[in-house]
Amino acid sequence: MSVQDTPSAAEDERYSPRTAAELLLRAAHEHPDNGIGCLDDDPEAAPYTMRYPQLLSEATRLLHALRARGARPGRPVVLLLEQPRNFLPALWACLLGALTACPLTPLRGDPERWAAQLHHVAALLDDPLVLTTPELRAQMPAEVRLDVADLTELATGDIPRLSGDVVARPEDLALLVLTSGSTGTAKAVQLTHANLVASMRAKAEAHGAGPADITFNWVSYDHVAAVLEGHLLPVATGATQLHMPPHAVLADPVVFLRALSAHRVTATFTPNFLLGLINTRFGAGPLDDGLDLSHVHRIISGGEANPVATGKRFLELLAPHGLARTALWPAFGMTETCAGSLYNCEFPGADADGEFAAVGRAVTGLEVRIADPATGATPPAGTPGEVWLRGPMVTTGYYRDAAATAAALTPEGWLRTGDLGLLEDGRLTLAGRGKDSIIVNGVNYYSHDLESVLTEVEGVAPSFVAAFPVRPSGSDTEQLAVLFAATVVNEELPHAVARVRDRVVAHWGFRPAVILPLPRSEFSKTSLGKVQRGVLRARWEAGSYTAREQEVAALLAETAGGHSDPQGPTETALAEIYAELFGLTAISATAGFFDLGGTSLDVLRLARTVRARLGVELAVLDVLRAPSARELARLIDAPSRAGVAYDPVVTLQAGGEGTPLFCVHPGVGEVLVFVNLAKHFAGERPFHALRARGFNPGEKPFGSFTEMTRSYVAAIRRVQPHGPYALAGYSFGAAVAFEIAKVLEADGERVAFLGSFNLPPHIKYRMEELDFVETAVNLAMFLGLVDADEAGRLPRRLRSLPKTEQIATLLDSAPPGRLAQLDLDLPRLSAWADLAHGLTSLGRTYHPTGQVRAMTVFCADPLRGTRHDWVEKELRRWDEHTREDARYVDVPGEHYTMIGPRHVHAFAALLRAELARAFPVNALDPGATR
Structure with missing residues (x-):
């Protein structure tokens, strides 16, 4: 069929392409003003253009040259071409002439791998013709023997008449795409013309794609998403398409956004990692104010897992530049399914509660089922299984690899993807990849x-x-x-x-x-x-x-100070326990518990193990104050461990020349919550935590807010006699830190940094809501004994019970093993609940007065209500108590999770930035003296 013979839609509404070649014929006939734009490194420069009729002509000329050079149906043509203006005409020459194209990217930076890759391709494809440029030919490993054709020499001569040249049939092999495994095991996925046409039809419907689209691709052509999602789909719809070399985007991810803006792109594809790079780039400073992303309809993101937090952050950061809240579509596809075959058009609304976004719903014609990978049976509802796919866009198998084909395709035509997932209401969520699993x-x-x-x-x-x-x-x-x-x-x-x-x-x-x-x-x-x-x-x-x-x-x-062998029975026993906890064969007696990777849970595991083996009751504070086996052994072997004076300061991290940071405990009184946060400041500044009185035997809890404040001020000044000071408090502790700052400033000292971790100044109203039961339940939630939903239901159930049974019920509610992790029993949890209740009672009498110089408020999601209302109606009341404008910093997570394992890394980075503002690097920092 020639371009002159192609019927228009008006002439024959039933016309539908059956081969990929006919897609280009139709685009050239019906959309002759649209085509391809090739960008270089500058995303805002005018592109080199090649309209669809020109692409068809160039491909026809090259097809004749390839035939003269020995190309024929059945002999693969390897396209070792990087630039769009070279690769795309060569691809279409193959598709028009029923030649099988195999895209390949050079591995310039790794000659050994490149040679292995070419050896593998030569053997797998059985003497293919390699089409490349003179520059790449000169760089190819000399030891690999291949039949190489020079594109520059072939792409000359008159353009012959097209008629009679389009000989491809639907069942003919159109593409061989190498999988991304190691070069010695890469398979070649077979995609027929029928596969490609079925896929394009389904994609166009799912995307709502049409000739008015402007698409953008930056991915190299050895990846199926670039060839099919980035090129063949806009050909199928007659849309305008732009292409840019990968290095430009990878060198500066903002180039991706500038290209979308400058050329009014409506659709593009990118893997999730680029979204993460763009999010990080926002942290380095504002982007161009001129960015306009209002025309972007869809950004397809596939090729790897899509964390919900990354996608939501991306949308939030780009919303001021006009990007629609619905523009990001997580997707799933494989080379074996002609790239994207499931799309999540409901992100982020339908994925708010997940860690990873669903990959969405299948395109028309694709069947999805979840199967037991061993038996093929359908697992019970809600149980993950292997994702199986079947449809006209699914590969016929792997080229010259019957064993791999049999392993991947069932006799009924189902493709076993190797991915694990759940299918709910037609929506697929991946749960992992079997072949990328680690079994521990x-x-x-x-x-x-x-x-x-x-x-x-x-x-x-x-x-x-x-x-x-x-x-x-x-x-x-x-x-x-x-x-x-x-x-x-x-x-x-x-x-x-x-x-x-x-x-x-x-x-x-x-x-x-x-x-x-x-x-x-x-x-x-x-x-x-x-x-x-x-x-x-x-x-x-x-x-x-x-x-x-x-x-x-x-x-x-x-x-860590080198290795020191343990000495004496106690030190030796402790070193053995440390080695077991951290999975090491030997350990230095001077290695710090937290330097070895100890967590707050490990402290409790250590205490439990020491009790079982040495018969010694080890307090949490003992480990915090004596973190190495040597220091702890001295403490244990001391003649008397009783009667140690109460000192609220617990040093979680001692190194660094910066001004020490003092953090006041939350309402539960304990400081273990700061352990992981303190690690982020190792070598930068000492990190001290203030622990409530009443945990150790014989200690009397504080009787008033004033007594607590005075005790903490005195302890801080013993460690750091003079300012400038850095203070912060988590939740309840923020009010205490505010009072400490007032006392220090009244004494003529400078408080350079004061931080509130998500607490407003007026806490009495919240404290008045917390009777003993509410306080105990909150403590249980803080310790992970109950979840938030259960915490909401428990108080009504507990109030009718005696106090001892209340605590016992909380213990019974804990997940299996959690109490052992925390080393908790009825007496310990009861004592802790009493102490927390006492602190809550002090808070009921607290009314903030006076002002401090300044404060930074770290704003997380509240216990109830929206973050916006929490910040505007509650947290911003700190403005009444600061002489300078308070700073409000959004942090990820909720009140109870903001410095927990999931969010502590982000929180630490934000806290470090605020400390840097308060203590510039080039400023005199006398507070470093301890």
Whole structure:
């Protein structure tokens, strides 16, 4: 069929393309003024344009040249071409002439991998014709023997008549797309013309796509999303499309936004990691005021998991630039399904409660089912299973690989994706990837889940993280390895390693066996920017990183002060307990408990183990004040441990030259809540917590707010005699910190920083709501014994019970194992509830008066109501009590979770920024003297 022979829609409403070739014929005939724009590095420059009739002509000329060069149906043509103006005509030459195209991207920075890639392609495709440019041909590894054709030499001569050249049939093989596995095992996915046409028809319907669209693609062409979502779909709809080389966007993610704005783009595709980079870029300063994203209808985001928080933050940050709240569509697709095949058009509204966004609903023609991966049976409702897909856009199999095809496709035509998911009301949510799982002690964990969390950690380069399983010699279970690219210098690496370790512990509950910072150059990536875990794992298992591991271990040991063998029976026993807790074979007697990665839960585990083995009742405060095995042994072996004077100051982090930060406890009186926050300031500034009186035997709780304030002021001045001071309080503690600041300022001292962690000045009204039952239930929720829903129901049930039964009921409500983790029993929880109730009673009498110089208020979601009302009607009342304008800083999370494991990293970064404002680096900082 020639372009002259193609019927218009008006001439034949029943006309429907059957091959990919006919898609271009129709676009050239019906939308001759639309076509392709090729951008270079400047997103706002005028593009090089190629309208669809011109694309058709260039492809026809190249098809004749390829045939003369030996290309024929059945012999794959490898397209080693990077620039759109080269790649796209070559692709269409293949599609028009029933030649099978195989896109490939050069691996310039890794000659060894590039050679392995080409060797594999040559063997798999059985002597393909490789079409490339003279520049790339000169750089190809010389040891690989391939039949290489020069595009520059072929793309010359007259344009022949098209008629008779379009010979493709629906069943013909159109594309071979290599999977993103390691080069030695990459498979070639077969996509027929019928697959492509069915996919384009379904995508266009799902997107609401049409010729008025302007699309934008920056992904390289070896990725199926670039070829199909970024190019073939706008051809199928007759839309205008723009293409830009990947390096321009990866070098500066704002280029992506500037391109959307400058060219009034309506639709684009990008993986989630770019959204994260853009979110991070906003933190470095404001973007161009001229950005206009009001015309963007959809940003398809697939290729990796989409954390809800990342997507919501992206939409919030770009809303002032006109981006619609509904513009981000998480999606799912595979090379085997012609890229995107499920789209979540209901984000973020339908995903508010999830950690990862659903991938949405299937396009027309695609069937989805959830199956038991072992039996193929449908699992019970609500149980995750393997996602199986079937439809006309699904591959026929893998090229020359019958075993892989049989493993992936059932006899009934279902594609086994390897992804685990849940299907509810036609909406698919992924629960992990079977082949990317890490099995530790019989439990499956998923790499993408952890990697998305670790990219938020300070000191970790976003999108340069790999988590994979390892099995050390002699181990009976898999263990976790985390490799990451650091954004800090060598001196700061120990802190970055510690933060990664702490985040893994907080997120998954166990420590990695390997944490290794590597140069960015070691992180092999796919063209879509996904780290190739398999390559890194193979290198680690081959011992390629042994020298680097030794170097990092020496650096960590140096930071910890070297190794010191334990001495004496108590010290030796404690060192053995420490080693067991942290999964180490040996431990230095001088290594600090928290420097080793100890968490607040580990403190309680340590106390329980010491009680069982040494018969010693260890208080939490003992570990906080004597964190190493040596210091703790001296404390335990002291002639008498009774009668120690009460000191509210607990030093959670002693190092650093910055002004010390003193944080006052929340209403539960304990300071364990600050342990993970304090780690973020290691080596920067001392971090002290103020603990309520009444936890230790014989201690009498405070009798008044004034007594508590005076006690804390005296303790602070013993540690730091003079200002400037840095003070903060969490919840109830913010009111106490405010009173401490008033006393210090009245004494002529300067309080350079005062922070309220989500507490308004007027607390008596909330305190008056809290009787003993409410206080005990809140304590139970704070400790994770009950969830928020249960906490709302319990008070009515408990009030009719005697006090002892109230506490016993809370203990009975705890999840299995939680009480053991916390080392809690009836007497301990009862005493803690009494102490918390006493602090609540003090709060009922508190009425804020007077003013301090300034305050920073960290604003999280309130216990009830909206954040907006909470900030405007409650928290902003601090303006009445500050001589300068108070600062209000939004932080992620809710009142009880704002400095918990999920949000502490973001909170620490915001707190650090506020401290930097109060204590500029070049300013004299006499408060560092302790």
